[in-house]
Amino acid sequence: MKKVVIIGGGISGLSTAYFLTELAREEGEALDITIVDKKDSPGGNIITVREGGFLIEGGPDCFLSEKPWAMALCKRLGMEDSLLATTTARGKTYVLSKGKLHLLPEGVILMVPTKMVPLLFSSLLTMWGKIRMGLEMFVPKRKSTEDETLGSFVRRRLGKEALDKIAGPLVAGVHGGDPETMSIKSSFPKFVEMEENYGSLIKGMIAKMKLMKGSARQGQAKKSAKPVTMFMTIKNGLGDIVDTLLGKIKETKIIKATTVDNLTKDTDGYTLKLSNDETLKADAVVISTPAYATSAIVKSMDGSLSEKLDTIPYVSTATVSIGFKRADIAHPMDGFGFVIPKSEGRKIMATSWVSKKWAGRAPEDCVLIRCFVGGAFDQDLVELNDDEIKAMVLSELKSIMGIDAEPVICKIFRWRRAMPQYTVGHEGRVAEIAELTDKHEGLYITGSAFRGIGISDNVREAEAVAERVLERL
Ligand SMILES: Cc1cc2nc3c(=O)[nH]c(=O)nc-3n(C[C@H](O)[C@H](O)[C@H](O)COP(=O)(O)OP(=O)(O)OC[C@H]3O[C@@H](n4cnc5c(N)ncnc54)[C@H](O)[C@@H]3O)c2cc1C
Known part of the structure; x- marks a missing residue:
């Protein structure tokens, strides 16, 4: 057995492992997967x-429905009834500006305004900032196809204020990233396509919304259609996907609390050296660890591949x-939460009003709030101890939301080197990594460091890798 x-x-x-198991079963093959x-x-x-x-997500708490692969996996796993939409289709988002929360103008999708009247009446932007955003429709399309930073792209198309108050905290914030280093091509390819195809983000976004409305109407026509919102999650938390996957791959051996320290290749396949001093033999190896960990694993086998992997920050x-x-909370929390521009100099990046966004996250008489700390500009804050982080976050919530109450629960999860950054030139680096990997028959490298940072991207890539493994075994 392979x-x-x-x-x-x-x-x-x-x-x-799940896709491999399913594909092998369909083809009547038996595989030994670890x-x-x-x-x-x-x-x-x-x-x-x-x-x-309370139901608390330590890391990711949802996936984007626009990227269909996570939802498709849930449906395949028989979890369709567990899918949970947000409490409203489009919850309000606020932006902190000069110490006060301002509503992100209605119709601003990600960073693109699609409705001019709410933009005009917004208290978030100056008059010139609003006019500059509206003028995006008339900004000529860029001739060069070279990669550029998110910062340069947004300044060019929507203006500096849109970058500082909207794109920076809202768009780069999702990656915990710095707009001045992030690659627009790799981090937000949809924006590049909109500029390319429509000559304008506003025109592109409006066209996309029309398309989506059309397909939503078709969806409603089907009796069984359940609500699908921009963000989707699982009623009992994303951990349910993990448990369900584990239930479907019962024949897969799982070695826990063990690192793979080294990988070597010889004529009869791969040898993996584990931290428990054992070795494993394999005909094919799929590495889905963070890029720097993958770099260490392949170092003795291929120095160039290892070096390239290590360039992903x-x-x-x-x-x-x-x-x-x-x-205890006087604040109305009427929306999904708020984001904070870097210029505000705060110690938190963003806050989700979790129990307003999702049903079933807090007991009836409680609310749940989730704050994000750290990211490209403030990584040191992650290293403060629990009491310091808690005090820091409470102080920010007091100042921003007027909360002066004792929490009933506080859970802190640190994510050290957990968010890959697709910086300018990322596409080229990924192509080189793929080329170097392909030189090793039976070796596959995947994960969020390469072609999409979200869960849905990971699922899409996992299916593609499983197909390739089986084809070539
Ligand atoms: C705070 C936070 C919030 C996020 N929010 C969202 C969200 O809401 N929606 C969304 O779609 N995405 C979100 N993401 C991104 C999402 O978490 C990732 O896309 C996804 O979880 C990556 O999965 P993965 O399997 O590729 O990597 P990981 O989840 O990092 O898994 C890699 C595994 O490799 C193991 N490992 C490392 N080194 C070794 C070694 N040497 N040997 C053996 N094992 C090793 C690790 O223990 C780990 O279990 C968020 C990420 C973070 C950090």
Whole structure:
């Protein structure tokens, strides 16, 4: 029986094992699959904690429905009834400006205005900032196809104020990134396509919305259609996907709390050296660890590949989930939360009003808030101790939302070097890594460092890798 070892038991590794199992079954083949993971429980960044009636996501808390692969996987796993839409189709988002929360103008999608009247009446931007955003429709398309930073792209198309107050905190913020280094081509390819195809982001976004409305109407026509919102999650938390995947790959051996330290290749395949001093043999190896960990694993086998992998930078963040008694909070929390521009000089990057965004996240008489700390500009804050982080976040919530209550729960999750950064030139680096990897028959490298940072991208890549593994075995 052919042996496949998957290094890393996050969503990438687990779904690769699932797709491999399914494909092999369809083809009547038997495979011996092993997953090795450093942590003592699989799931990687996905951690769901239930405590005191709260449901807290330590890492990711949802996926984008626009990228269909995660939802498709859930449906394939029989989890369709567990899919959960946000409480409203489009929740309000606020932006902190000069110490006050201002509503992100209605119709601004990601960073693109699609409705001019709410933009005009917005208290977030200056008059010139609004006019400059509206003028985007008339900004000629860029001639060069060279990659550029998110910062330069937004300044060019929507103006500096849109970058500082909207694109920086809202768009770069999702990656915990610095707009002045992030690649627009690799981080947000849709914006580049809109400029290319429509000559304008506003025109492109409006066209896309029309298309989406059309397909939503078609969806509603089908009786069984359940609500699908921009962000989707799972009723019992994303950890349910991990548990369900584990249930479907029962024949896969899972070696936990063990790192793969080294990988070598000889005529009869690959040998993996594990931290418990054991070795594993494999005909094919899929590595789904963060790029710097993958770099260390392949170092003795291929120095050039290792070096290239190590050029992908990561940033650290922390999520701080805090629950309060509802009666203690005067703030209306009428929306999904707020983001904070760097220029505000705050110690948190963004805050989600979790219990307003999703049903079933807090007991009836409580609210749940999740704050993001760290990112490209403030990584050191992640290293503060728990008491310091808690005090820092409470002080910011007091100043911004007027919360002066004792929390009933506070959970801190540190994510050290967990967010890959697609900086300018990323596409070229990924192509070189793919070329170097292809020189090693039976070796596959995947994960969020390469072609999409979200769960849905990971699932898409996992399926593609599984197909290639089986084709070539
Ligand atoms: C705070 C935070 C919030 C996020 N929010 C969202 C969100 O809302 N929606 C979304 O779509 N995405 C989100 N993401 C991104 C999402 O978490 C990732 O896309 C996804 O979890 C990556 O999965 P993965 O399997 O590729 O990697 P990981 O989850 O990082 O798994 C890699 C695994 O490799 C293991 N490993 C490392 N080194 C070794 C070694 N040497 N040997 C063996 N095992 C090893 C690790 O233990 C880990 O389990 C978020 C990320 C973070 C950090």
